[in-house]
Amino acid sequence: MTTLHCTYRDHAIRAHVIEHPGIPTPWAGGCQITTPEGQTTRRLVLPLNYRFLAELDSAQQASIAHGKWLVDQRLDGGRELH
Template sequence: MSTMQCTHRDHTIIADVVEHPGIPIPWAGGCRITAPDGRTTRRLPLPLEQAFLAELESAQRASIAHGKWLVDQCLDQGVALFDTAKA
């Protein structure tokens, strides 16, 4: 299986899709994002109501689109993309 990835606003977004065999819509979408400084997020799943898809390619495309949206939210709205250390 090939992994879909793209670069958006200097961030690398990699689709991280997980298969759950035996259910009608077995592909759980998610992504990992690497910032220009080298930091990488944990796996960021799609929102629950859109998390599972029937086809691998659809799950990968949705995961990439979600990653782009998350990068835009981080850069434009200041929404934290990375976990912050707790003191």
């Protein structure tokens, strides 16, 4: 499986999707972010209402989008990455 990743505003974002076989929406979205200083977050999950998706590609895309939003919150809103 190929892991989707990107660089956004000098932060490396990697989709970190986990499979839960046997349920209709088996892909749990999440991401890890590496700051320009080299610090990497733990797995940051998608909000509860959007956490589980039916397709791997959709889960990876949503995970990257969430990571970009978190970077924006850090840089523009002064929030810490948790």
